[in-house]
Amino acid sequence: MIKLIGLVPLFPLIGFLINGFFGKKMSKSLSGGIACVSVLASFVVAVLAFLELQHSANKSHVIELFSWINSDTLKIPFSLLFDPLSSIFLLIITGIGFLIHIYSTGYMHDDDGFSRFFTYLNLFVFFMLLLVLGNNYLVMFVGWEGVGLCSYLLIGFWFKNTAFNNAARKAFVMNRIGDLGFLMGIILIFVTYGSISYGEVFAKAGTGGTAVVTSIALLLFIGAIGKSAQIPLYTWLPDAMAGPTPVSALIHAATMVTAGIYMVVRSNVFYSISEVASETVAVVGIATALFAATIGLLQNDIKKILAYSTVSQLGLMFLGLGVGAYSSSVFHVTTHAFFKALLFLGAGSVIHAMGGEQDVRKMGGLKGKIKITYITMLLGTIAISGIPPFSGFFSKDEILAHVYEHNKILWFLGMVTSMLTAFYMFRMLFLTFFGNFRGTHEQEHHLHESPKSMTVPLMVLAGLSVVGGLIGLPEFWGQHNWIGEYLSPIILRPDPSILSHETEWTLMGLAVLAAGVVIYFAHAMFITNDVLPENNEEKLKPWQKLIANKYYVDELYNAVVTKPLDIISSFFHKFMDLQVVDGIVNSTGKAVTGIGSVVRLLQTGNIGFYIVSMVLGVVLILLFTFII
Amino acid sequence: MLNGISINYYLLLSTVLFIIGAVGVMARRNSIIIFMCIELMLNAVNLMLVSFSTLHNDPKGQVFVFFIMAVAASEVAVGLAILTMIYRNIKHIDTDLLTNLKN
Amino acid sequence: MLSALLIFLPLVASLMVFMIKGNAARNFALGAAVAEFVLAVFVYCQFKMGNHYQDLTMNNIWVKSLNIHFSIGIDGMSLLMVLLTTFLVPLIILSSFTTAYEKPNAFYGLILFMQMALVGVFTSNDGFLFYVFWELALIPIYFICLLWGGENRGKITFKFFVYTLLGSLFMLVGLIYLYSHTGYGSGLKSWAVQDLYNAGRSMNESQQSAVFWMIFVAFAIKMPVFPFHTWQPDTYVTSPTSGTMLLSGIMLKMGTFGLIKWLLPIVPLALTKWGGTAITLSVFGIVYASCIAIVQKDFKRLIAYSSIAHVGLISAGILSANQQGVQGALIQMMSHGVNVVGLFLIADILMRHTGTRDSDKLGGLRNMNGQFAVLFLIILLGAVALPLTNGFVGEFLLIGGVYQYDAWMAGFAGLTVILGAVYMLRSYQNIMLGEKNVNVGAFGPLATSDKVVLITICAVVIAFGVYPKPLNDLAEPAVKMLLNNMK
Incomplete structure (x- = not known):
């Protein structure tokens, strides 16, 4: 079964495609059934593979699917890794995922977007499985951003509600802040070790030097902060409760938000080397917890x-x-x-x-x-x-x-x-x-x-x-x-x-x-x-008020990040772009026109004047030649 | 020496003729007069060419003069035709009044 | 021979379209464009089979006294660009079917003529020929914008024309200067690309710097890179949709392609000296344009600014002059071309169905047309470079390339990941989600031609995101060769 581990993400993908293309034409029970069965099938495969791994001497199985990105020394295959860590996450995702799918068939039963819901949910399971199965950081990143997308779609599932949409967008953007850190971490890994596959990187991890390893670990941790809702990027998760409750259970409690944990465990080599990074993780963790x-x-x-x-x-x-x-x-x-x-x-x-x-x-x-x-x-x-x-x-x-x-x-x-x-x-x-x-x-x-x-x-x-x-x-x-x-x-x-x-x-x-x-x-x-x-709220004591308002962190971010960004953007647009940069371009044009309008006056249209100036010119040239 | 007369006199005459022509073109506004003055300048040049041609015993200059005369003749034909047209249109041949293109 | 056919087929077709009266012109134009695409695919197959030289290059003397050759050829890079051009032109023509343009024969004739010039730019191996095609491409687009454009088109098109022409003239001076340095050994001056490379490299640093800036300005205006971009938003907004698509989808790539083929290998010394400045401009442009895009209400203008941001990243990647940067640039040029055409079509559909593109006046369109919402979302995800869409591969390589040049610069450039999500999702929400805006009437089903184009684009967005190998296989060796050539 381990050889066929690719089936685990494949089933939800198939479920996603069927529901995505034909969901509207199918009955609710069929559409929900397909979604549940696809995850159940994954679960079965995952269990079988898990059992096989218990008896297998080799604890780390790599399954190459196809070569994805090749650029000189940078070779990124689309390959999967099945080892103890991913097997545990596979079981959690498919097992709990399956239960939540079943639950959703009841919970979402009267919703108009029933098949759309299962489409998104299956897609989420697919990306989540890809995240934990990837054999290199970029495949993990694919899953990483993919679950972010599904989270966006599912938080804003009831898309007529503006508040829900705002929550969805906030979740996506905050995640992307973390993702940028993650992406830079991946690039630094590639630049340092010449590869981004786990096996090769971890084998060489010590050769990078502590400073570089610390940077890598911290950059990756920024990604984890975004995805796992830690200080300072945690405010999206409470807002994400706008989504349907099964989504909160699956994505925003059981699986997606633990992706950050998965990533740090996967990269434990870096954190073991770098004292600074480990301490940062611990401090951020306890601060957030408290x-x-x-x-x-x-x-x-x-x-x-x-x-x-x-x-x-x-x-x-x-x-x-x-x-x-x-x-x-x-x-x-x-x-x-x-x-x-x-x-x-x-x-x-x-x-x-x-x-x-x-x-x-x-x-x-x-x-x-x-x-x-x-x-x-x-x-x-x-x-x-x-x-x-x-x-x-x-x-x-x-x-x-x-x-x-x-x-x-x-x-x-x-x-x-x-x-x-x-x-x-x-x-x-x-x-x-x-x-x-x-x-x-x-x-x-x-x-x-x-x-x-x-x-x-x-x-x-x-x-x-x-x-x-x-x-x-x-x-x-x-x-x-x-x-x-x-x-x-x-x-x-x-x-x-x-x-x-x-x-x-x-x-x-x-x-x-x-x-x-x-x-x-x-x-x-x-x-x-x-x-x-x-x-x-008026009757609350001041400290209660502070806590009830979540320490005004949202307001703080609004004042420190969102507002200034809008102001800078308007400044760039209204002043820099339209006045300064374009102003310079336009005034170049105007200057040419201006000079032209002055020089134009020399063209009086009077033949006499032309002839006089011509003769004067000739005389001047002659004088010039004779004198010099 | 050409026919016993120093080349300087030819040159002097030619220059005087040319200056008369040039001043005439600049100073006068009547198209016919301007036209005549241009011819005067051309002839001044012709005179000089012929003189030098004789001086150096080189016929090229005289050939040149023939060309100039031919061109001048056709120019006169075209120029006078234009003047006639202008006169028909504005009943005048004063160059300062020809300002239609200005605006 | 085949490559020459690639140029002459659209030229002949364009002349024929001019003579056809009425709406038959557009059908004929579509047929010709599809035929051209088929031809390009055939060329691709030939190329893949290793047939590089006999049929794919052509070199005839054109002007003997100046040793100008009609020299064209196909390599990995130009093939990518030719495929992009020939793929997009049929889509552009098809997407214009729902709009009735006056004098369709002239309109479609100009588009095909433009295609001829674009293919010429991408395939020419002779500096002078390159310049000729470069300028030829400007003529049809000028008329397309001028004759079929929207409000204020006279003034805006004039500015666009003069601005780009000014840049081109700088380039001409630069090319002539290079030409004058060719032929040290043989004494025979030449415009051939390899000779220009050698000439450039034989110069000292200050001479190279002069050439670098003269040619860079032309490309920077065409792309456009900050601060040479101010013609672009107005022109994109005013042009008819097909014109905007040609400008942003393909013509913009003339600049980036030129940067790769006609600047990088010529001036290595100047690149070490001035590359940093140019990259800084490009990277600043990314953040600058992204910020401006955030406050745009008009969706078409928003895409225009986002295009500046994308192209800033491409240009920064190219100028970092390493394998990942340049290869990423080529991949990103392909995906940006496809995605931006899709986005402009969406802007056009919004305009046609609701009469406005202002996001404040729109809202809740998803309630009325779910299919459109999905297609829009997929293309948008490609534009924000989500993994498994075509935008990601290029963006990853580009940021990686810039990182190798300077880590902080890459971090700054990477802000596009965040800001792109901010402005794209914000406008998507304002336009598509929420309750239906009271100002919006009905939003009926899409026209078949629109649907075909959008679905094709979505398919490409996903296909090349999941499996970008065909593109990489073309780009990788070509870039490797180019960079080896630079050493």
Whole structure:
């Protein structure tokens, strides 16, 4: 099956083409069916290939498709790479992708753009698979920009809404800022090593010199910042919630935003060499994690809460990457994909039940009405909050343990982040499902559990969120940390834990204790005391106002980047171009005309005058000749 | 020496004739007079050519003169025709009045 | 012989079209243009089979006293350009079918005449002949703009004509200066391209610098590169759509092609001295024009400015004079030519269907014609160089080429990646997305001819984005040879 790994991206591509060309003429069930089957087929191939890889001695398989760009020494083939890292991502993408496709057939059922939705979704899966399967940076870049395009199309899926369109455009442009960094990184890699294929580059990575490697690592990281929504390019992700909820689950939680993690893990050789780059990654990661978590505390849109939580979790993963815990971060990517997809889909189910309402202040008391959604979301919330033995606990704990080894301050900040996470997640859960219903009568009457197509994926994902931690049980439990070993071939310096068992137990106990305290506190606040978020912004305390307005970062960017760009553009257009540059050109023309109009006067039309001037001229010439 | 007269006298006469012609062209506005003055200048040149031709015993100069005379004759024919037309149109042959092309 | 046929077929066709009355002219013109394309493809096949010399070159003496030859030939670079020209002209003719031009015979005759001159420019191997074709190309486009143009066309066309002619005269002086330096060994002066190369290289630095600027100015005006660009937006907006397409799709490439073939190998010393200045101008032009494009409301004017930005990158890539830069430039010239024709057709369709191109007065067109929205989006993605569209390959190589010249310059040039997305997506949103603008009436289905052209262009956008090998195979060895020639 590994030889046929090209089939994995091919199936969604075929699905995309069929839906793209004939989607409008097909029935909804056929169109959705084709989309689901195409991803399922990919999943099956991915699983078979994954199993084959377990038994294969060779852990890195390259499949050449065709030669793409050739320019003298620069030879870029379009080739795929199947190794432990890409296999894990393949499983996540196709597996969760398939569940979300199923879910979407229910969620989007009444939408006019049903087949268009699946067209985009299949295209997204295709590009995402290309991203993780590429054997060189440029193929990764193809997927990288391709998923950006799909993200653009899907955020602006309801294209009649200007706000959604703006969000889509913002996402694309911010991603492109990162992409430019990525592109420059690729070019620097080519210039330094004469190739951009992973194998060749990593083999020679050390020869580049630390300064160059640092530049490469930082440039690549700029790309990761854009795609994975880190400071300072994170503001697009909360806005991206404008898209349909399955899209938020698939693209803006489970897969696309983790592309940055994938890229850094893939390039771990560079980051292992460059201390500076690793530290930058860690600092940006923890800053984002903390920053986004605080914003999450006071959001009232259920999807926005989850969005900031995603940003924060991604920051945590980058923190892990920054301290060299690559396999732990991939582990967290995996578990995060499970529970965050679950939470988003659950939120979608809630929104579906509430008839489009997304504000948690208008929900409440839903747990009896939509039981499956409630239970699955509860499981997801516990998983993300880090309660054992749910999946999130293991992956987060592993990252934090590694961080503790490297730097106690970062560890402390990480702990604070996970406490904040537990708090805002339970706040969301309590506000949504507990207490009294706060919506309109009409909504209350309309409340219903979602159809099977939506609840089954929820249940599957809930199961995975519960048991997903098994793939990476801590070694000091006397267990086999499967994922750490599995990934070790692609990581230059695997980072086994050197902490004593006592320390690890203490850290773990602390984390559980902290989470428990926070949950209790949230319970006291939102259930016992029944505190509701303030509706009137005027009454907020100043610090609350600051957080509720997301620290005014959007406003800041607007004032510092967008406005000046417009002003400069207008200046260039109205003044520089029309006045100065064109002015010079036109005044050259005018000068010629002006001189002409003066010289013209010599042509009086009087023959006498002409003759006199002619004779005078002759006389002057003669004088001139005789004198000199 | 040509026929006992120094070449200088021929040249003097020719120059005087030429200057009279040139001044006439410049000073007068009547087309006929200007025309006559041009002929005068041409003849001044002819005289000089013939003189030198005789002086150097070279017939080329005289051949040249024949050409000039032929050209002058045809020029007179065309020129007078034009003048007649101008006179018919504006009832005048004053060159300063010919300003139709100016605007 | 074949290459001469490439030039004479459109010439003969053009003369015949002039004599045909009525609308039959355009059908005949389309047929001739398609025949020319078929011929070009045939030439391509010949070339691929390794038949480089017997049929593809021609060298007859033309003016003996000045040793001017009618010398034409096909190599990888010129073949690319010929293919581009012959591919675009039928599309340009077809896209004009929905507009009824007065005196169609003259209109289409001029287009074919233009094609003749363009093919001549791309194939000539003789400096004088090159100049002759270069100027011949200006004549038809001048009349096309002047006679069928829009508002204010007299003034604008005049400016365009005088501006480009001024540049060309500089080039003529430069070429004559080169010519005067040829023939050191044999004493026989010559216009042959190789002799001009040798003559240029035998000069000292200051002489080369003079030649460099004289010839560069001509190309810079034609492309146009900042700050010689101010004729361009007005001319593009005022010209009839076919004229704009010819100008931006093909004629612009005369400048960039000239830069590669008629400047780079001639003045290596001057390039080391002044290349940086010229690249700085080009790169500044990218950012400058992109910024201006952001604030444009008129879609046609927006494309005009975006074209300046694209061509700035191409010119910077060429002047960095390395394999990636020049090869990327050739690939990008192909894709820019195709994409810009598509974009101008879209501007024309907007104008025809809604009566305006002003993005403030448009909006929500996607609600009425989804197919148009998709085609528009694909071409637009090609223009913003998304991977797997044709724009990406060239742009990647170009930025890589500039990077090898100067890393910061490449970073600055790379801003086009961001700014391009800003202005293109902004205008796409304003025109196509959102609620239907109240000012817009119905937006019916596309005419068949428009549909054919747009779909063809979209197919090319994707095909050469996924599989650019055929283009690379032509460009790579040709560029390698050129650069070896420079050493």
